[in-house]
Amino acid sequence: MTQVHRWRAFAVLAVSFFMTIADLAIVNVALPTIGVKLHMPESSLQWVVTGYALTFGGFLLLGGRAADLLGRRRMLMIGLAVFSAASLGCGLATAEGFLIAMRCLQGLGAAIVLPAALSIVMNMFPEGAERNKALGVWGAIGASGATVGLIAGGLLTRYAGWQYIFFLNVPIGAAALLLAPRVVPESRLATARRRYDPFGAVAVTGGLSLLVYAISTAPQVGWGTARTIALLAVSAALLAAFLVIETRVEAPLMPLRIFQNKTLAGANAVSVLLGASFFAFIFIGTLYMQQVLGYSALKAGLAWLATSLTSVALAGLSQALVTRGWAKLVMAAGMAMIGGGVLWATQVPVHGHFWANLAGPFVIVGIGTAFAFIPVSIAALAGVAEHEAGLASGLLNTSQQLGGAIGVAIASTLAATQASTLLRQGAAPAAALTSGFHWAFWACGLIGLCGVPVTYLLVRRNELAKAVARTAQKPQPAAAEV
Known part of the structure; x- marks a missing residue:
């Protein structure tokens, strides 16, 4: 495949x-506009976001x-067909149940598209420059x-309709x-x-979906409630069962030997912290601007x-x-700047x-x-064999999405708890909200800074240097046509 054709495919x-x-x-x-137009209560409105994250994070490995x-x-x-059809369904929704169902279907489409696309990129371009x-x-x-999504969401909601x-996804996806x-x-x-691992697939998809569900709803129902604890326990049991299954089946969904690559393991650990700090910062920062400063969408x-x-x-x-x-x-400098900017x-x-x-x-976090993001993406794919490209890319995206869900849940819980405490003590609403957001920012910033020692402890300089130093003239692996 010529260089020109590779970059056309990449586009x-x-x-x-x-x-x-x-x-x-x-x-x-x-969300506020959708809530008004479809008469959705706050408890249902959160599922427009959570439903997408649930199936997205849960099905990435599969x-x-x-x-x-x-x-x-x-x-x-x-995946593109599922995502585009679900997007059309979301735009045509006139009831909350249908909208939430279509958002879940959108997440499933995204979980199919994302690892497939990244693994194709990996196989089109040889390691190196x-x-x-x-x-x-x-x-x-x-x-x-994510930030462009916020801008587009504000523009379209104001000038065209929620x-x-x-609907924007439909022509692009087509x-x-x-x-x-x-x-x-x-x-x-x-x-x-072709050998499959159905029991492993059920265990990991169920475990990850329950984990995303538990941490996404914990800020509303409480971390210490029986429901949250039970969901986390079942999720942990399913994920433990998945690890046991993977050591015993002939063709595992996720061969555990992939984690012998320390740089890959380290990159995924950093990816969790990156998702947790950055996506939670966007979430809390947007709330601060809208709820305290009175910014429009x-x-x-x-x-x-x-x-x-x-x-x-x-x-x-x-x-x-x-x-x-x-x-x-x-990578370490990037995590330090994300953490420092949030602090x-x-x-x-x-x-x-x-x-x-x-x-x-905002500028420091942008830097x-x-x-x-760039060295994490490279490190998570460094040294991965062609036949495990989809697995490695799915693992990277899973770690990032789970990190984002965990970070948003932690930040939301801290912000809501602090604001509620101050409101009960008679503080002004704006002051109470701002103090809650301060607590959330402290958590996001410290999570980001944790990426610095994790990078130095787990990412192997030699393994990473070998991957990025290989020349682009290395023969490209042959692609087997279906």
Whole structure:
């Protein structure tokens, strides 16, 4: 496959990836409008977000392994079809139950698209400079997708209607679906007989789905309630059963030997902390702007341009530094800046102003995401065999999504607890909310800073240097046509 054709295929895959990431955040600023238009209570409204995260996080590993076994382009197209159809259903929804069901179906489509797309990228580009360039762009999309989603959500909600945050996906998904068989190469695990791991698939999908469900609803029902504890216990039991199954079946869904690659294991650990700190910061920062400063959905979305534009602008520098062999240092610096930028935000006042109080933290976090997302993506795929590309990409995205769900749950719990305590003591609502958000920012910042020691303890400099130092002239693995 020529270089020009590879980059054409990459463009289709990048657009597919962007849609799934943007949809994690695009509904946040539109939730108040959706609640009013569909007469949804607060308890149901949260499921417009949680339903997507639940199936997205729960099915990523299964989606990645299905791509390896059944064909990566084939699964990409199936995922795009499911995602686009579900998006149309969301836009046409007139009742809360149907909207939530379509959001769950959207998450399932995203869980099929994302690992398939990333594993195709990995197999199109050999390890070295060209793959690092591709993953640099990929990392910039991941870093900016959520904030761009907030901006798009605000614009569409104000000027077109909340339905168009979902309708927008339909023509984009349809175009990607039409182009995929023409420009995206097909590949799959070359094996005489396809072996599956149904019990492992049920255990890990059930365990991850219950875990996402438990931590997403804990802020509303309470961490110490019997329901939350029971859900976490069942989730832990299913995940433990999954690990046992994987050591005994002939063709495991997730061969545990993959974690012998210390750099891969370390990158996934950092990915959990990255997702927890960054996505929770976006969630809490948006609430602060809307609930304390009185920003509209559009203004809150536009404020995040400081983060997304900074991240995109520095993605090339990050990729260049990684290619020069400084990947470990870049990863640690990125996590330090994310943590430091969020901790700076703990100083925001009740009567804050964007340029005086928010622009600085937003820019620092934007620099951090450019420096963190790219080396994490490269490290999580370094040294992975072609036949396990879908598994490795599914694992990376699973760790990031689970991290985001955990971070949002922790931040929400801390913010709500502190605000409720102060309100009972007679504090003004704005002051109580701001204090709660301060607590949440402290948690997000410290989680981000934890990524620095984890990087130095788990990511092996030699393993990572070998991956990024390989030349782009290395022969590309042959893709087996289905």
